[in-house]
Amino acid sequence: MRTWRPSPLARAGLAVAVVLVVTATARRSTGDGPGIPAAQARPSIGALLRVTGAPAQVCTAAVIDSVAGDVIVTAAHCVSGSTGALMFAPGYRSGDAPFGTWTVTGIYVAPEWQAHADPDADYAFLVVSPSPNNHLDKPVEQVVGGDRLGTAPALGQHVTVAGYPIARAGQLIACATRIERAQEYLKILCAGFSAGTSGSPILQGADPVTGLGTVTGVIGGLDTGGCSDDVSYASPFTTVTAQVFARAAAKSPADRLPLPPSPSTC
Numbered sequence: 001m002r003t004w005r006p007s008p009l010a011r012a013g014l015a016v017a018v019v020l021v022v023t024a025t026a027r028r029s030t031g032d033g034p035g036i037p038a039a040q041a042r043p044s045i046g047a048l049l050r051v052t053g054a055p056a057q058v059c060t061a062a063v064i065d066s067v068a069g070d071v072i073v074t075a076a077h078c079v080s081g082s083t084g085a086l087m088f089a090p091g092y093r094s095g096d097a098p099f100g101t102w103t104v105t106g107i108y109v110a111p112e113w114q115a116h117a118d119p120d121a122d123y124a125f126l127v128v129s130p131s132p133n134n135h136l137d138k139p140v141e142q143v144v145g146g147d148r149l150g151t152a153p154a155l156g157q158h159v160t161v162a163g164y165p166i167a168r169a170g171q172l173i174a175c176a177t178r179i180e181r182a183q184e185y186l187k188i189l190c191a192g193f194s195a196g197t198s199g200s201p202i203l204q205g206a207d208p209v210t211g212l213g214t215v216t217g218v219i220g221g222l223d224t225g226g227c228s229d230d231v232s233y234a235s236p237f238t239t240v241t242a243q244v245f246a247r248a249a250a251k252s253p254a255d256r257l258p259l260p261p262s263p264s265t266c
Contacts (some may be wrong), residue, residue, distance in 0.1 A: 042211035045143035046090035060163040062201040071140030074199030075220030102128035106254035122220035125248035152213035152236035163200025186234040227266035
């Protein structure tokens with residue numbers, strides 16, 4: 001498993017009062033593919049931040065369309081274990097949170113992940129509420145929109161992947177590519193998806209203006225997302241994924257999370 005490296009927020013006033021017992025490990029080594037352009041604005045995608053003192057980016061997450069508008073998705077390995085609180089900063093930009101922040105109040109994972117951190121189910125749905133310092137006292141989806149939840153795309157289908165590499169200091173990158181397969185996992189060939197990009201959504205049919213589309217997977221799974229910055233993996237979204245999302249959207253009792261998966265052999 002690749003571990004994250006702290007990157008403090010530039011805005012000093014961000015803090016949370018709710019303490020949630022979680023951990024946050026993220027894939028990848030340092031480094032970046034050359035010549036990666038900044039992506040178009042995609043406010044529904046943001047940074048998942050761990051708050052143990054100064055907020056620090058851990059992974060990437062995205063808002064999922066729900067009735068209450070308060071559910072986001074990321075990789076399960078980003079939230080397993082036990083340390084401090086988590087919050088979500090949609091539209092994260094260069095250490096700033098232009099749309100405010102939302103505190104994670106509940107985490108939901110697949111039974112296979114809860115039982116033994118099965119990499120085939122490396123995804124998690126998180127319920128969020130406005131952080132105490134957030135002047136926008138409304139659900140996150142009302143502020144930035146939400147992506148639809150889908151299932152794993154077929155081999156060869158066009159997708160867009162977008163996330164926040166810590167090495168790029170809070171700059172969103174995106175890549176348009178075609179889906180490949182490696183065993184049961186989705187395989188994505190995109191340069192520069194280094195530490196911090198676990199949980200990055202794999203989108204189909206993304207609108208060229210809003211950036212909103214259908215999330216069909218998140219970076220994670222095999223080797224917690226991959227051993228190379230240029231090759232990423234994702235656990236396939238299935239009917240079980242939809243069931244986990246439904247529990248989150250209904251505010252069912254949150255899950256007890258397992259310890260992080262064993263380190264990969266990268």
